[in-house]
Amino acid sequence: MSAAPHLVISGVSKRFGAATVLDRVDLTIRRGELVTLLGPSGCGKTTLLRAIAGLAPPDGGTIALAGRDVTHVPPHRRNVGVVFQSYALFPHLTVAGNVAFGLKVRGAPKAEIDRAVERALSLVKLGHLGSRRISALSGGQQQRVALARAIAVEPDVLLFDEALSALDRKLREEMQVELRRLLQEVKATAIFVTHDQDEALTMSDRVAVMNKGRIEQLAEPRELYARPASLFALNFVGxxxxxxxxxxxxxxxxxxxxxxxxxxxxxxxxxxxxxxxxxxxxxxxxxxxxxxxxxxxxxxxxxxxxxxxxxxxxxxxxxxxxxxxxxxxxxxxxxxxxxxxxxxxxxxxxxxxxxxx
Amino acid sequence: MMTRTAIIICWTLAIGLALFLLLPLVVIAAASFSPTPVFDLPLSGASTRWYGRIGRLDGFWPSLSLSLQIAVLSTALSLVAGTLAAIAIARGRLPGATALGTLLVSPLMMPGLVLGIALLQYFRMIGFTATWSALLVAHLVVTLPYVARTMIAGLSRFDFTLIEAARTLGCTYAGSVLRVMVPALAPSFLISGLFSLLASFDNYPVSIFLTDVRSKTLPIRMLQYIEEAPDPTLAALSTLILAGTLVLLLISDRLVGLHRMAGTAD
Missing domain, CATH: 2.40.50.100 (RNA polymerase II/Efflux pump adaptor protein, barrel-sandwich hybrid domain)
Incomplete structure (x- = not known):
C-alpha cells in the first residue's frame, strides 16, 4: 500500500431540491485501500458512491481519481468498476458475455478479451460457467459474475453499492472474507457502501461513518470501535x-x-x-x-x-x-x-x- | 384413479379445442386447391388455378396495397409513439401516469363497430374527409393500444440500473440504450409490432365506415367478393395470408424466440 493519494474527494456537495444529501464531504483514499462508507439509509453514502462513479455529478467540490480531475467526466470515461446491489447483469448475454462487455465496448482485441474474461472468471471461481445464461445462476453466483465484470476492465477504483446485502447471512459472511482476500490479491482500491457494521468492520482498512451528508468519523475499524468520535458513531457501531x-x-x-x-x-x-x-x-x-x-x-x-x-x-x-x-x-x-x-x-x-x- | 381420469378429460378437451380452432384453417387451405368451383369433400384431384386468379380479381392490387400501406405505417407510428408513451408512463414521474396508460389502452375494450361509427361522425364533423389519412388515423387508434400495453409491461420489468452498469463499463448513454435496453426490450418490440400489424391488416369493423368505393382495404374487398362470386379464389387468398403470417411468426421466433415473446421464459 503506497501512501500516494489515489482518490481525492474535496468539498463535495449534492442537493436534491431543498434537501442537502452531501454536505462538503472530504475523503482521501490511498491506492490499494479498502474503505467502507457506513451509515443509515439517507445518510448520503450511496449518493457519494454515485458521485465517484459519475452517475450523479456533485453540485460542488471536486473529485480526483488517479491524479486526474474527474468531477465532470461522464462515467464511461472514468475507468471505475461498480458492483450494484441488484447486480445489474445483462440478461441477454451469457456469463462470459457480461464479463467481456466492458472490454468489448473499449474495443479491445478478441484474444485479450478472452484472456481477461478467463482470468476474471477464475478469480471469482466461476471459470466453468462462462457459457451459462444469467437466469440459470444462483444469487451468489450472480454476485460473483457482477464482481468479475467490474474487475475485468481493471478499473482505477471498484465501487460496491450494498453489493452483499441480497445474499443470505451465511453466504454473506463467507463472501466478506473471500472478497477482502480477493481484492487484496489483485491490489484493488475499493469503496463499499453498506449499513451493515459487521461488513464494514470485516472488509475495510478504514471506515467512514456517515450521517446527514457528512463523514462523522474516518478511522480504522479497531479505532472506530474503541474510540468513537461522536455519539452517532458510538451508537452505529457496536x-x-x-x-x-x-x-x-x-x-x-x-x-x-x-x-x-x-x-x-x-x-x-x-x-x-x-x-x-x-x-x-x-x-x-x-x-x-x-x-x-x-x-x-x-x-x-x-x-x-x-x-x-x-x-x-x-x-x-x-x-x-x-x-x-x-x-x-x-x-x-x-x-x-x-x-x-x-x-x-x-x-x-x-x-x-x-x-x- | 381420479387423477388419471382427470388427465384424460383434460387432454381430450385440449385436443378437441385445438382441432376446433385449427380445422377451419385446414379446410380453407384444402378448399383452395379444389379443382371445381364448388368445394366438395373428398377432393377429386388438386389444382392451383384459383391462385392464378387472385391477381385478376377486380380491384385486388389497389386493396392489397392500401391495406399494406396502412398496416405498415400505423404499426411504425404506433411503435414510435407507443414506446415513447410507455417510457413516460413506466419511467417518468408523470402525474396521472396510470390514468394515461388506461386511456391509451382503452380502445382495445371498445367494440370496433362503435369505434368506427364514432370516428366517422367525428371526422365528418371536423371536416377530415381524406379517406387514406382518415384510415391511417383510425388504424392508429386500433394499433396504438397493442404497442402501448406490451411496451409498458416490458419497460416496467426493465431494470434501469442496467443502463448505469453499461455506462460505468464504458458505454455512452445512447450506446447503453442501444446495447442493453434495445436487446432487453426486443421481444416486446417485436410482439407488439406483430400484433399491431395483424390488427390493422385484418381490421374490418372500423375500416368499413371509413372506406369509399375507390379505396377499400383488403378485408372489405374480400367480403365484397364473397357476396359477388363465392368460388375458391378467396380460399386461395386466405391461404396465402395464412402462409404470410406463419412466415412472420417463424422469423420472429428465429430473432427472439416465441417463448420470450409470450413472456413465459426468464
Missing part, C-alpha cells in the same frame, strides 16, 4: 452502555459527571454544567467494585447467552441501564433479578455532548 448526566468539573481531558447511577469519570473536555452522555463498551464492564474505576449497581433485567459471550442487561434505576458482555470463562454468571455491581476503567469511558433530540 453496543454500548449510555448514561445521561451533568458535568460538575474536570481536568486534563477528564470530566466528572453526576449521573443517576452516581458520580462517573469520563474522557472528554466540557464546561461544568454541560449535559453529556457517558458511555462505554459492554466488554469493559467487570463484576465487582474495581479500584479507582467507575462503578454502578443495579438489578439484572436479562441474561442472554450468545455462545462465546453472554450479554447482561442491568436496570440501574432512574431510567439508566448497564450493558455488560461477559466471556464464557467467567466463573459465575449473574442470574435475572440478582443485585450486581459492575466496574469499568475510566480510560474506556467517553463523554459526548448530549444531542438536542
Amino acid at each position: 453496543l454500548s452502555t449510555r448514561i445521561a448526566g451533568q458535568v460538575v468539573g474536570g481536568s486534563n481531558g477528564t470530566v466528572e459527571v453526576v449521573t443517576p447511577v452516581g458520580r462517573l469519570s469520563a474522557r472528554g473536555a466540557f464546561q461544568p454544567g454541560a449535559s453529556v452522555i457517558v458511555a462505554t463498551r459492554p466488554e469493559q464492564l467487570r463484576l465487582g467494585t474495581g479500584d479507582g474505576a467507575n462503578s454502578a449497581a443495579g438489578r439484572v433485567r436479562s441474561v442472554v447467552f450468545q455462545g462465546s459471550r453472554t450479554l447482561v442487561d442491568v436496570d440501574a434505576g432512574a431510567g439508566a441501564s448497564l450493558l455488560a458482555e461477559l466471556s464464557g470463562r467467567e466463573a459465575e454468571l449473574p442470574r435475572v433479578h440478582d443485585e450486581v455491581r459492575f466496574a469499568w476503567p475510566v480510560a474506556e469511558t467517553f463523554a459526548f455532548a448530549a444531542e438536542a433530540s
Whole structure:
C-alpha cells in the first residue's frame, strides 16, 4: 500500500431540491485501500458512491481519481468498476458475455478479451460457467459474475453499492472474507457502501461513518470501535452502555459527571454544567467494585447467552441501564433479578455532548 | 384413479379445442386447391388455378396495397409513439401516469363497430374527409393500444440500473440504450409490432365506415367478393395470408424466440 493519494474527494456537495444529501464531504483514499462508507439509509453514502462513479455529478467540490480531475467526466470515461446491489447483469448475454462487455465496448482485441474474461472468471471461481445464461445462476453466483465484470476492465477504483446485502447471512459472511482476500490479491482500491457494521468492520482498512451528508468519523475499524468520535458513531457501531448526566468539573481531558447511577469519570473536555452522555463498551464492564474505576449497581433485567459471550442487561434505576458482555470463562454468571455491581476503567469511558433530540 | 381420469378429460378437451380452432384453417387451405368451383369433400384431384386468379380479381392490387400501406405505417407510428408513451408512463414521474396508460389502452375494450361509427361522425364533423389519412388515423387508434400495453409491461420489468452498469463499463448513454435496453426490450418490440400489424391488416369493423368505393382495404374487398362470386379464389387468398403470417411468426421466433415473446421464459 503506497501512501500516494489515489482518490481525492474535496468539498463535495449534492442537493436534491431543498434537501442537502452531501454536505462538503472530504475523503482521501490511498491506492490499494479498502474503505467502507457506513451509515443509515439517507445518510448520503450511496449518493457519494454515485458521485465517484459519475452517475450523479456533485453540485460542488471536486473529485480526483488517479491524479486526474474527474468531477465532470461522464462515467464511461472514468475507468471505475461498480458492483450494484441488484447486480445489474445483462440478461441477454451469457456469463462470459457480461464479463467481456466492458472490454468489448473499449474495443479491445478478441484474444485479450478472452484472456481477461478467463482470468476474471477464475478469480471469482466461476471459470466453468462462462457459457451459462444469467437466469440459470444462483444469487451468489450472480454476485460473483457482477464482481468479475467490474474487475475485468481493471478499473482505477471498484465501487460496491450494498453489493452483499441480497445474499443470505451465511453466504454473506463467507463472501466478506473471500472478497477482502480477493481484492487484496489483485491490489484493488475499493469503496463499499453498506449499513451493515459487521461488513464494514470485516472488509475495510478504514471506515467512514456517515450521517446527514457528512463523514462523522474516518478511522480504522479497531479505532472506530474503541474510540468513537461522536455519539452517532458510538451508537452505529457496536453496543454500548449510555448514561445521561451533568458535568460538575474536570481536568486534563477528564470530566466528572453526576449521573443517576452516581458520580462517573469520563474522557472528554466540557464546561461544568454541560449535559453529556457517558458511555462505554459492554466488554469493559467487570463484576465487582474495581479500584479507582467507575462503578454502578443495579438489578439484572436479562441474561442472554450468545455462545462465546453472554450479554447482561442491568436496570440501574432512574431510567439508566448497564450493558455488560461477559466471556464464557467467567466463573459465575449473574442470574435475572440478582443485585450486581459492575466496574469499568475510566480510560474506556467517553463523554459526548448530549444531542438536542 | 381420479387423477388419471382427470388427465384424460383434460387432454381430450385440449385436443378437441385445438382441432376446433385449427380445422377451419385446414379446410380453407384444402378448399383452395379444389379443382371445381364448388368445394366438395373428398377432393377429386388438386389444382392451383384459383391462385392464378387472385391477381385478376377486380380491384385486388389497389386493396392489397392500401391495406399494406396502412398496416405498415400505423404499426411504425404506433411503435414510435407507443414506446415513447410507455417510457413516460413506466419511467417518468408523470402525474396521472396510470390514468394515461388506461386511456391509451382503452380502445382495445371498445367494440370496433362503435369505434368506427364514432370516428366517422367525428371526422365528418371536423371536416377530415381524406379517406387514406382518415384510415391511417383510425388504424392508429386500433394499433396504438397493442404497442402501448406490451411496451409498458416490458419497460416496467426493465431494470434501469442496467443502463448505469453499461455506462460505468464504458458505454455512452445512447450506446447503453442501444446495447442493453434495445436487446432487453426486443421481444416486446417485436410482439407488439406483430400484433399491431395483424390488427390493422385484418381490421374490418372500423375500416368499413371509413372506406369509399375507390379505396377499400383488403378485408372489405374480400367480403365484397364473397357476396359477388363465392368460388375458391378467396380460399386461395386466405391461404396465402395464412402462409404470410406463419412466415412472420417463424422469423420472429428465429430473432427472439416465441417463448420470450409470450413472456413465459426468464
